Amino acid sequence: MDEKKKLIVLIGPTAVGKTKLSIELAKNFNGEIISGDSMQIYKGMDIGTAKITPEEMEGIRHHLIDVKEPEESFSTAEFQDLVREKIDEISTRGKMPMIVGGTGLYIQSAIYDYHFTDAPSDPGFRRKLEDEAEEKGLAFLHEKLDRIDPVSASRIHPNNVRRVIRALEIVHCTGKTAAELQSEQSPELLYDTALVGLMMEREQLYRRINLRVDLMLEQGLLEEVQYFYDKGLRECQSIQAIGYKELYDYFEDKVSLDEAIENLKQNSRRYAKRQLTWFRNKMNVEWFDMSESYDAEKKFAEISKFIEGKLKIKANT
Template structure:
């Protein structure tokens, strides 16, 4: 096992949903040893396990996992809070002579940590937020997105137009007096030496993997999970239930989709999500060491980390 005492090193594992990031992280964390930090914008929620593909205790393999189940559905949690908590966790893991693994497919979360984004501290404006939510209901989500394009094109480029919650927050920041994304310094390099590993495969292979996983989610009780959250008193329109998988299950509970149609809708939306994730994690990004999951990627990942920890060459890390 590698001794990481005194190390300021951070391993980041990124890639599209269904590529096996968590499994790889657990395998690597057992080898070096280390602990896993979630960079998933949905796995932060309690009670949402099946639809977020949250790893079970058995799947975690005894490796400590952080930033799972930290807030209730409907509870407000912004990017600045995630970034701050992640830095605290990273520092704690490093101080205990272990290697932190930041793992996830939420590009906003990953790059906020890795690049040290300076996030505008704009307090929630509930009156504005309610007005924007009403406009989204009345005119459609694209109307809000086009408004964001008009006032802050750089921010709009980094946000999925279908993610109404993030579009509203970006508008809230901009209209509340925050600087445009393209203006003012927004990054401060964190004090870590960072290696980024990306997992990828042919698009058809990824689609087949996630389609299989979605079928298993439904068989495992995705709809019952949503019903349980509603039974706990959470509103049907809570932001946690608007993400892929949960919004389709809500449509089923409202009688709008039968199970086969629900499954197909989730698969189509997940395929779209994969395409969006590749916009965040570009295959041409020289900072990311891309590994094809159809090759011997675990051995190659271990080789990369070994070289990175031993600092054999500057080719391994990005900072």
Template sequence: MNKRQKGEKPVVPVIVGPTASGKTSLSIDIAKHFDGEIVSADSMQIYRRMNIGTAKPTETEKQGIVHHLMDFVEPDQAFSVADYKDSAIAAIHDIVDRGKTAIIVGGTGLYINALTQKWGFPDIKTDPEIRRKLTAAYNTQPPEAIYKRLEQIDPEAAAKIHPHNHKRVIRALEIYETTGKTKTYWEGQVRKIDLPFDYLLLGIQMSRDVLYQRIDERVDLMIKDGLVEEVRGLLNDGYDPALVSMQALGYKEIVPVLKGQATLEEQVRILKRDTRHFAKRQLTWFRKNTDIHWFDVEKNKDREQLADQMIQYIENYKGEYNIERYSY
């Protein structure tokens, strides 16, 4: 990467795209070129023992490239977006301080936004007593009554929350009762904090037909590689199917098979369908971010050429509002 003036922020490439778009292999090519290490932005690859269904790269596939924030949380352990942001920033600092390039890679849009945009999560601890009272009120009164209270206290936050989303309604009220300040106020304070790195967002795209074919092929490979046995092992070790981790694509579809409630053939069909829907939602999310520069898989003859285009783009990056644009 080009040398930057002393005092400027380190450039951190961020590679995003839908599931099965080839982010993993491309990011490894790019990391090898820049002497980099990868920081995962995948909300399911954080979990230990969940390898096949999350498409976690094997040690062979990593090709010696160090990966951070992958395979470090137990399947029944809570891990929030705020936890991710703190962990990712710490990992990037560690990588940069050792003279290497940190490269963010993943398809979890909320993780990407939390890390690269000037918004975040106020560090306000949960008050169990206040939470209990608010929950009791929500459960004994019409949801509209509690929501109306939020509209009066914090209309901007209320406008972004559905009246029946009890967790978010209660949390917004809890923040106010705990601090005397609204959720909107605290989010505004967070936005005043400058980003520690110069994030450069690169997106991977392709036609829907090509993407859907890749998804179908990936699901077939997961089944061949032992996804059913992976899910069986988690259930046998007592992990509840209702856990957030076990509700991930590739796991919730297999549980009914193991319980004798559905055939593998039918659940594989559902898994492919739902993964295609998920990929579409990912693209919709990322398309809203105008900072992403998109690279088309089909306009390059192979992965190596695409990686070279992305590397060239990163190398020519000269800072905000001063990028040499290319048509790829």
């Protein structure tokens, strides 16, 4: 049997400090970074997704950033394919692949042996749904999905009719939702993986999130979102990202700017909480506390030692 390729995965909630640490780890382990963020894939969405800047990269090569136009859709299965290709390519060049990000479902799908295509299909049922979409509109079909599989509905944009129909078809054929089918699988890790999670005392993390939003606004977040709004981007997957949808409400006079900013902060805090819950429930993660009282050098050494032990490798230092 082929030996599994080695992989470092660095996860954690928004604003916990993944970006800075990932660069230090990449230097230490001769790594290249694959973005594990579902929104950094989009071109031009730089400030709102806290995309790493060329200066912050410090010469470390990054992958899966700026590869889609904002009007394009992007699925978990597509991410899975792209990440696995990149892991192979980076490993072949003798470098250490590192996935860094906070989109739990995406990362999980890439590193575990999940199968999205195993559920049976019913072409007749699919045609019936296609007719319904034609006659009654895409929103009607998405509402139907929301009633029977709210988890899938929350992940799939109403305009992505192919995925909405597939989710409905899975329930029709199996009597179970996609998430229920996935939870029944006992997938194994495809790679020899060091799974590092960063966490932080909640109040401290929430304070950092609020400060990050203020900084984004100083950096020009309002202008960035206004650009997409003026371009006429509306019903796209990309615009559902936190930071964009809240400011769209402001541009559409639904809320004041202060309310939009407060909503953005609140939604970011809630997202961080969901991220932590997801990672704790779904993945076997080694957690490291990054609360501000920690000694940065000591914590970096601790994480590096864990990776060395897990992957049976030696760091550069």
